[in-house]
Amino acid sequence: MTRHRNHGLGRLVARRLLVLPVVLVAVAAMTYLLVAVSPFDPMSAYEAGSAGLSAQAKDEIRAAWGMDAPTYLQFLHWLGNVLQGDLGHSRLLGGQPVLPQLGARLAPTAILVGTALALTLVGGLLAGVAAAAFRDSWVDRAIRGLSYVSVAAPSFWTGLLLLWVFSSWLGWFPAGGSANLRARDVGLVDPRYLVLPAIALAATQFAWFAMFVRNQLLEVMREDYVVFAQAQGIGRWPVLLRHALPNALLPFLTLAGVHLAEIVGGTILVETVFSWPGLGQLAVEAARAVDLPLLVGITLLGSVTVVLGNLLADVCYRVADPRIRESTA
């Protein structure tokens, strides 16, 4: 039976990974298409603060960057280079190759997203379980209230509030950035600088997840198998944690992908508020400047993250739910 299961999972993973390149090419093509119809003009980046470039100057710059060809040809050219492992060069990043530049800029965002994700999952789980366990008590009301507020509050608002309280007022945490600006030989990020932005980013999903856990738990608590577990005299917490929780969390795995995408998207605002050196702001810049190789690079990175995140969630779902596990085989 074990071999059977692995076979099913292996097939799932293989299928998704085979589809991934197709998805990525489609995403890249979509990005080219969107940019082709977008109102942004690549020349505006060259003209900012000036009286405007002559038509000839614009033509020369376009030609230098291969932007004089029709968009579909630019796309095909790009695709040809990608097959040789070259994602193109970015005008916004000093004309440097996109791939290594993205690699260098990915780390702070990845650390932020990863921490926020962990905070969301741990915090949301604790809060959701607590709210369900003490249903209708002050604990529950407090957690629900907090969740409504944080759902309603945009992440920049949460971010500013955190900064005001913990940085300006209490002085516990720095006011932005990812490391002490005066320090030499700084590592990737300084944990003290990570705390507030990670909380602000986690707050965007925390409420949803906490309420999901709570409501799902309360629903599952009415299931026959939970009632039966209680009927046998199993304690309140083991019933909650070992019988109700795993079942309550199963549907989350099918939704995790969507929310991963939202967290990734949420970095744009949070990185701005906290001056966090990441990809979020760069993505906006790339779109404005119509820096296609960079924009496509960032978009693809996001797509890969979301696709792989979804795949991971699906694999977990199948491993976690024996009923599905079997039917995939």
Place this chain on the structure above:
Amino acid sequence: MRLRWIVALTAALSLGLAGCSSQPNSSAASGDQVDRTIVIGVGGEPSNLNPVFGDIYGSVYGDHWPVFSSLLDYGQDLELQPDLAAELPEVSTDGTEVTVKVRDDARWHDGEPVTAADVAFTYNAILDPSVATPVRDLLFRSLRKVDALDAETARFTLHEPDQAFLAKLTTGIVPEHVLAGQDLNKAAFNLAPVGSGPFVFDELRPGERIVLTANPDYYGGEVGLERVVVTFVEDESARVRQLETGALDVDAEGLGPQTIRRFEDNPDYRVVRIPGDLLTLTLPTTNAFFKQAEVRRAIGKAIDRQQLVDGLAAGAGRVVSGPFYPDHWATDPSVSVAYDPDAARAELAAHGWKPGPDGVLVRDGERFRFDLIYGHGYAEDAAALAIRDALGNIGIEVKPKALDYAEQQKQVAAGAASLQGLGNAYDPAIDVFDTYHSSLSDDDPSGNVARVESRRIDAAIERGERSNDLAERTAAYHELHRLLVEHGSWQYLMQGDNYYAVRADVSGVEPQVREGHVHGFSRGLLWNLADWSVSGP
């Protein structure tokens, strides 16, 4: 009640995460060395550090930042002075040849000597059509070629005389021996430059900071700061927070007149004021409403410029009427535009514009109503609303419309009225031709967007450009100033100030006068960064 929960929970979470965190501001922690390091906050991350592609903050002036040095440089009064050049360049009598001697003691940060070949390489790179730089078009249309006559002498050959040419020799010079044979558009140098200026490029942490260290072999003498960290903080309030928590020493991006107040009474900071852009209302002649000069002038008269100064610049600004800064030699101090709404109404009535039932002027069933294009921003909004109110007062309905730069350009080229920050603190020849000469009045959005087509204006521009004589040039530009006021398509309204906050223990901060735009490094606040020093820890 709910707020309390947020605070309590986030406090609990962050406490749990951080354990006991030490003071984030105590920068001396864990062996960080802080002496004579200064942290400067700027707005965005530069996309290119190579001066061939323009100033790292996208300025049109072919500027340089202190990793680089240039042939000439501006002094505190914006007077041109030699930098890499041994002396001011020699201009041939016909004005088409400029010869420059390069000083013999300048060295690249890698130890190689700086030569005339590097100068020729830099400018020829700018002229190379395959190099994607806007500077070629914006500054060097008059330049034909550059030759290195010998190791110390470079000669610029021009297509035609260019009065402003010397002012353009402030472009940072790049090393030929590092860049020769490379595709400049994609050179690794663009994000890891080697220069010959007072500071050596040390590190670029993407999205966060550029680190510079003092150049011990700088030909210009000892550099006061040991280390300069330039950090990119887009958001104004984020910069303020970082200043106030001590993470930043200097805000070089500029703070709004409201924001700066909190630093004015604070003994830890010095507030630096530098005159800024001219707020300008452009009324293109291709727009049906603005065809007659009388109508354009009437609009100008309807705006109380002093009230704009009081309202938008909190009183700390100057009324202007022409394109040059108020104390610039090219400005005719006798010219002004009086606020006279009654005269404006009468002028418009004479052209058939009569108040309709709702007070808005009507002519042949058409209402006097136009869109006012401007750029996004809090200050910009306030200015646009002020114009709306002023013109509403004489029965013109104005619809302010904030747009992105590219869209602004498009609409303005199509004849829309616009509100912009403009101005020239340097030689008028740098841009008056592009802005007002009738030869550039075409559908191309570059140059003469207001479609000024006046022989007398053309003549004044040409006189000002051709002459070598300052008195003659002054007369020409004073004439231009008067003619533009008469023409009315460019309503120069007021000049506000730019405000910067600098920690009080930084010494040597002597801003340049009359700096219009926020240029980042080589002008305005930071122009003499090499002379700055930090007194305390």
Place this chain on the structure above:
Amino acid sequence: MTGEGTPVLEVRGLGVSFRTRRGTVAALRDIDLQVAPGQVQVVVGESGSGKSVLAHSLLGLLPRNVEVSGSVRLEGEDLLGVAPERMRQLRAQHLAYVPQSPATSLNPVRRTASLMAEAARVKGVRRADLGERLPAVGAAVGLDYGSVARRYPHQLSGGMQQRVVNALALLGKPDLVVADEPTTGLDRDRVTATGNELLRLADEGASVLVITHDLDLAAALGGRTAVLYGGRLVEERPTAALFTRPAHPYTAALLAAMPARGLHPIPGQPPELTDPPPGCPFAPRCERVRPECGEQVPAATTLPDGRVWCHAAR
């Protein structure tokens, strides 16, 4: 009343109603029932008559949207007001429960062995004894523990699931066993064996309350039988006597509707519980209906061998 010693279970005036969006559902009303140690109490009734609600009341498993009146005492201790932790103890040490639907009562993400071991530990089986005890209780209900241990609930047949929950009831030393349809999906010989297991528990001194549709099982169990109709007790007498000479018209109709007795359906619909009409709940369908039946709920009439709630029985 039943004369077999002090009752282990004593239900007095029990009323259970659910607050739902469509009104209050009076699922049980005025239930009086006592079960002595060693006694088997069978409960029968149509679908929806409140049998499972009764079972849940005894174990404190009623949902939150409920209003309960009366009392339920186990060995004199009132179960309705007991603290949650005490209730848990009682369930673990003094109660055993077989749920009506084993298919949904076994946690889908846990293996059989893990479910059984957890229950056994709670019921006081020592860890060291699990290896012996689990196969033993399995064998007692005809379950090959070795072959189901590694399986998930959905991999078991309906009958196997039933036997798993039955086996769980045998783990401790319960004072009260509540079995809600414990023979669903079982073959005939397994039904008999299950009946024997329940009787054995009674022999060991437990009170055994069995809800069933299976008249043969009821007959085999003997003891006493209570009949529920529309949330009310209508008859409560020794099983054998009730089956041969039903005292209540509904009992008679119920017996006639059983497959073994020729499947004569009872005309009409079971009563509406949301807005119960006054009087005897069976009145609208009763062949022997009298005028007072529609007005007044009949009080219990004590018979020599039990009770019946019927105006006609007076």
